[in-house]
Amino acid sequence: MRKHSAFTRQHSAFSRQHSVLLLLLLLFGIAATSVAQQTPTRTKKIKDGQPAHMRTAAPASQVAAPVIALRGGTLLTVSHGTIKDGTLVIENGKIAAVGPASSVSIPKGAQVIDATGMTIYPGLIDSESNLGLTEISAEQMTNDLVEDSDEIMPHMHVYDAFHAESALIPVTRVNGVTNAIVAPDSSDTLPGQDSFIQLAGASATEMLMIRDIAMPFNFTGKERRNETWEKRKFPQTRMGMAAQLRQAFLDAQDYAQKWDDYNKKKESKAPADGDKDKKNEPPTPPKRDLKLEALLPYLQGKKPIVLAAEQSNDLETAVNLAHEFNLKFVLNHVSHSQSVLDYIASLKVPVIVGPIYEKPKPEERFDAVYSLPAQLYKRGVKIAFASYDAHQVRNLPYQAGFAVAFGLPHDEALKAITLNAAEIWGVADRLGSLDVGKTANVVVANGDPLDVKADVKHVFIEGREIPLTDRQTRLRDEYSK
């Protein structure tokens, strides 16, 4: 017995130590002061290991990325205008040169692709998708979208479910979407944490560029548990949702305080008040709670929450909650908040707007939602678009194009699915525009990238050409024989 106890004690001590380390890491180590600062370190790790490459391609370690020159196309740089008859050079997975064909010299031995008549633009970034979490919507066994047994599930990490071999991913990237936020489905107020992915890689590890990059905070009213009168349960109302959220963040604050107290005691090495028996023992750490722990980086403002609201009343309630706990946030949807656009602008936060196809309320004009992106842009709000989908992420650029029909400038629409998104997610140092030194996620199409008629001809991810094949092209080819 004694022996066993001793062992247990030893084991516990080890666990405790381990826990403390983890927590310290969590509190002070992993998360830097902002997403932007934090992400480079983390991705670098991944990139230093084994560069991302196509699953179907030979392992990257064996084949160096070729030097590629795209010559003679129209470059939509996003960051510094349009360059007609331009050339873009890709080297070591990065953009090595961008400029007029006349002034960019093509390195010897480069693979030259004639892009005359083509449009060249940065890989598109979807600011919310469910890629890798679902295969066939109606087949529940293929879905890992959300844990809806509880509303407060911040400790769910989409990276634990992300399915790198999903057939949806090649279907998506052949239309030029190279990066995306993967979010859990939105039926909980706090359904878990998002990851930022790249749509090529040998494994989930390579594709998951940034884990736990942000946390959805959904407050649209659809998170209420009121499906039917018989099935109703707490939180059945918005009051319930807000109270539950507030309690969750209070509990997390309390949890953080307990760890602070513990750490202070431990550092002071002072014996507890007059307790001579415990004189030489370290203070007992609080019990770890993964759910509350998951909320800490957000409470500390180290990562943003993605605050989803549609109606203006929900928006204001949710923003007040975020302010109450000093949460850093970006807004999501705002589809029915037309009456408070100036208020939204005054918050000085980016907005993932839409989907643009959200239907107006019955009393609203047909274009109440269609015109939102332009309305926000006019007020100086940084906007991005999201597919909010998995199978149809490929159609992301058409949302941006449709916003142009209602007044958003074309270059701003493209920016909303490239550079703006990269800035919001803290990866603008590597993605989002055609600039020297950035990761060579580059797309070549035979027309306007925002219009449905443009056919994508080349996609490069980290400088490697992605074969334009997927499950659907194979079926097409098989039945075209």
Next chain:
Amino acid sequence: MFYRITRFWPHSLRLVALMLALAGLGVAQEQTPAQETPTPHEGTTPVTQPAAPQQESAAPRATTPAPPSDVVIKNAYLMTVTHGNIKNGSIYIKNGKIAAVGQTVNAPASATVIDAGGRYVTPGIVDSHSHIALDDDVNEATSPITPQMKMLDAFDYTDKAIYRALAGGVTTSLLLHGSANMIGGQAIVIKHKYGAERDAMLFPGAPPSIKFASGENPKRVYGGKGQVPSTRMGNFEVQREALQQGREYRREWDDYNAKVKRGDKDAKAPKRDLKLEALADILRGKFLVQIHCYRADEFLTEIAIAHEFGYKIRAFHHALESYKVADKIAAEGIGVAAFADWWGYKQEAWDAIPWMPVMDMRKGVRVAIKSDSDDFDRRLNQEAAKTMRYGGATEEEALKMITLNPAWIVGVDNRVGSLDIGKDGDIVIWSDYPLSVYAVPEKVLIDGDVYFDRSLPGLGLTHYKEGQ
């Protein structure tokens, strides 16, 4: 509508697709006014079916304005669908019908002139698969055979979805029963005259359609209740049994009618049964049969059953795997009402490919792009443009998929779907090239009357009063 349905599902976004597809199999039947079905006691003419297979709308009431007698749209880039494009063209609409189309038209000086300012002008869009304006009454999902359901009885002509589709250029829609049932209900064909009263929205004289379904949806609905059908075997057997009952009912009435014709005073009319009557009418060819169908094998089975019972199939709807058997569908003269690029929302949608519409078309199938949605019906022009990208449809072919081809599926291609003399003055003036994401209707005319004008404040409607 779909939102409310999907609220019962845990993952609304994903399931919206499923439910759309479920709802989307509606049986369209253009409504047959009750008075068209004489009771068996009336006169000596036996009656088991509507005397006329056309949808009749009641006489317009005061709220339905008569169309302007003379309208000219000038300075337009006309995309006629049937005879090419005409730059700087004009259309003359007389009493709601197209009276002239060309570089110049002869119209009276008194005609109302609409200057299109060089913009693109197309026929109104026809949506051959819709469930709008039916509230939550899309599926009578209590029995797999409900051919006696009439969508007219659920038609909510005040639904703003009619307006939002109008603002997207849709002028005609086929409102179908959902796909829960192997044989659903009778559809209606509407014109999107938002603001008019109910009967004025019904497409006069449109033939009746009826909705069939197959595959996963009936299986899911009834299998989930522990009933037949829970398999595709059950699905088709339920369908055959119903059609057999319809065959017997028809024979009873044929026998009775023959007796009456012979002057048999003792002939006793069989008891009328609305369900059997509708089934008999399918066999009599009174309905355009619109079948929700996904899998390659199921097209073949539906064709075989149609041959067995002697009715024609007008169109397969959704038809995601139709590209695998397109030659066989073409040989039957059956149309396809397709999504442009939807896929993966359920097992039978797993082999969907966006090249399907064009692959089918190249095999000789008449293909329409339809919405099955109160979202997509607002931008069917963009959906049609996808066929130019996936498979290389020409501009005219793409446009035909949302005008003349769906008009044929609905059975009104002699009335709408192209800018041709004699057709209804259903016309869209676009802000930009219509086969792109940038085009928005500036004005939409139905029967020569402007129903939507984007430049107007408020909703942009001309025949609607707030609070109506």
